[in-house]
Amino acid sequence: MWHAASLQRDELCKLMIKDIHERQGVKHWRVHGKGVKVRHVPLHPGSQEKINEYLQAAGHGGIPSVPLFKPIRNNRRGTTDTALTTDGAYQLIKIYGQLRQNWCVLLAARSVPFLSTRNGRKVGCNSVKH
Incomplete structure (x- = not known):
């Protein structure tokens, strides 16, 4: 998913749930690059299903302003409320x-x-x- 969308690690880690949106009937990621650059990357339907499964299992899918990918455990800061x-x-x-x-x-x-x-x-x- 990460490789297929040509995302850099930093871009992947910055994704928020609200960055998944629909454009012309197709789900896209709103990817924030360097500076103020924003690009819209189409999201494969299979990837969308896997993301939905992940959000349901992780329990943070209903909050649009949280990071899409969060750590399971965080030994450095002691919290899992931050982005991966x-x-x-x-x-x-x-x-x-x-x-x-x-x-x-x-x-x-x-x-x-x-x-x-x-x-x-x-x-x-x-x-x-x-």
Whole structure:
């Protein structure tokens, strides 16, 4: 989602719930870049569903003025009411990448073929990277 929208870590961490809006019938992110630059990035419908699930699970979806992505725990400040930091976003991506790599290595070591649920064809680890 972050990569597909071409967002920088700082832009991702600055997103607020109110930054998701509709333009010409399509959901967009209002992304605040450097200075006063604002751009509108289309939001994939699948991403919107995942964001809705996340907001429902996190319990802060009804408040438009709060950060979209908040930390689960915050050892530096002792509160989770702030936005996810750029370092926090980096750590999450690092962990996700390591989990994906470990999973693919495990499959390869066991010579386990797995099938795509889209069309039944055999796929490799590169097809599950997004």
